[in-house]
Amino acid sequence: MNDRSSELFERALKVTPGGVSSPVRAFRPNPLFIESAKGSRIKDVDGKEYIDYCMAYGPMVAGHACEDVLNAVKTYLDKGTLFGAPSEPELQLIELISSRVPSAEMVRLACSGAEATMHAVRAARGFTGRDGIVKMNGGYHGAHDSVLAERDEGHTSRPGSEGVPRDAVKNTFIAEYNDIEDLVEIIDSERPACVIMEPVMGNMGVIPPEKGYLQEVRNVTKETETVLIFDEVITGFRLTSGGAQEYYGVTPDMTTCAKIMGGGLPGSAFMGKREIMEKVAPSGKVYAAGTYAGNPISAAAGMAQINYMSKGIRYTELNGRSDTLRKALSDMLEDSKVRGCVNGVGSMMTVFFGTESVANGSQAAKADREMFGRLFRHMLGKGIYLAPSALEDWFVSAAHSSEDIAATAEAFGSFLKGAVR
Numbered sequence: 001m002n003d004r005s006s007e008l009f010e011r012a013l014k015v016t017p018g019g020v021s022s023p024v025r026a027f028r029p030n031p032l033f034i035e036s037a038k039g040s041r042i043k044d045v046d047g048k049e050y051i052d053y054c055m056a057y058g059p060m061v062a063g064h065a066c067e068d069v070l071n072a073v074k075t076y077l078d079k080g081t082l083f084g085a086p087s088e089p090e091l092q093l094i095e096l097i098s099s100r101v102p103s104a105e106m107v108r109l110a111c112s113g114a115e116a117t118m119h120a121v122r123a124a125r126g127f128t129g130r131d132g133i134v135k136m137n138g139g140y141h142g143a144h145d146s147v148l149a150e151r152d153e154g155h156t157s158r159p160g161s162e163g164v165p166r167d168a169v170k171n172t173f174i175a176e177y178n179d180i181e182d183l184v185e186i187i188d189s190e191r192p193a194c195v196i197m198e199p200v201m202g203n204m205g206v207i208p209p210e211k212g213y214l215q216e217v218r219n220v221t222k223e224t225e226t227v228l229i230f231d232e233v234i235t236g237f238r239l240t241s242g243g244a245q246e247y248y249g250v251t252p253d254m255t256t257c258a259k260i261m262g263g264g265l266p267g268s269a270f271m272g273k274r275e276i277m278e279k280v281a282p283s284g285k286v287y288a289a290g291t292y293a294g295n296p297i298s299a300a301a302g303m304a305q306i307n308y309m310s311k312g313i314r315y316t317e318l319n320g321r322s323d324t325l326r327k328a329l330s331d332m333l334e335d336s337k338v339r340g341c342v343n344g345v346g347s348m349m350t351v352f353f354g355t356e357s358v359a360n361g362s363q364a365a366k367a368d369r370e371m372f373g374r375l376f377r378h379m380l381g382k383g384i385y386l387a388p389s390a391l392e393d394w395f396v397s398a399a400h401s402s403e404d405i406a407a408t409a410e411a412f413g414s415f416l417k418g419a420v421r
């Protein structure tokens, strides 16, 4: 029973579209309203606790309400929340990012992932003087016009939402991920300003790069003087403290980060080569601005989370526990009569049903979503909260214990048994 959640949802439906502040949060009959969260757990307003793998869609890598993050926020709160002038925490965060992310010669702060990718694309266009951009089929870079595009004929795109003008996406071209020839074809014919891509796709479920693919993308973009932007809004500070670019040893020209670097508060950044970043106002003529950019509270929270994760062997432990979960799910799936596969890298993973492998957006789109819906409801009943959509990621945090992992694997096993009956 979730009486209070359903009551609140009824109220929300009357005053906000679909009753939620972001569409992915909606599910039937009603989303859970969350009262509080700590470590690997979230608690809803009806008092029920869940092991959480949504983790706010990625930011909470240290776990919910991490003491280091809370203490940093409390310390800075007493000093005021926003100044509209530079402050030391934002500079410290910039220096910290710059010391960790290989491509970050210069960094500019913003507030959301969408803002960071919007600024990065504009910087790439300003730097090259070209208009075309390439994104991957199924890639998501935030809710702004030029990237809210989906594949139309060949490599061209059409608006990915009502309200996006055709004109806004006429310079956006779509490539298939993990297919270097497809990308080469577009670059040769369109001479775009940039390729913007998630190095590990995370918005069609998790799709890791095939061996050598990112390096091939790097080579072709370098040869053609196309700006390569890695959108590390999800992978930044998740796979390692230097993100996917450090993990795979491939350095792009520009990078966007958000989620983890805000410590659960709104915070993002775009960064890259000095010669590109110096095009950004006020040192250059590419306009990028924001009232809340670099606010000291988000900066303090972000720094605390990045520093917390950098202590000792935290990433090794996190990735190790995640591997244990992934392997357990994968083995159980293989031993069952249910068709499916588990994709993942580090602490991000997705279970796809109805297919044996997923290497790109087209294949992910064919996964059995109805079966995922059944898994979602089963897991919820067992006290495990997954993101409600089939094509999202399961995020493990440093706060997930071996017991959490074992309980999750057991719940998944009981689903598979029921699914074949």
Ligand SMILES: Cc1ncc(COP(=O)(O)O)c(C=O)c1O
Pocket (backbone or CB within 6 Å): 057, 111, 112, 113, 114, 115, 117, 140, 141, 142, 143, 198, 202, 203, 231, 232, 233, 234, 258, 259
């Ligand atoms: C890869 C990627 N880029 C950009 C965004 C947009 O970030 P935000 O929701 O903070 O605007 C997201 C959001 O999930 C994302 O996954």
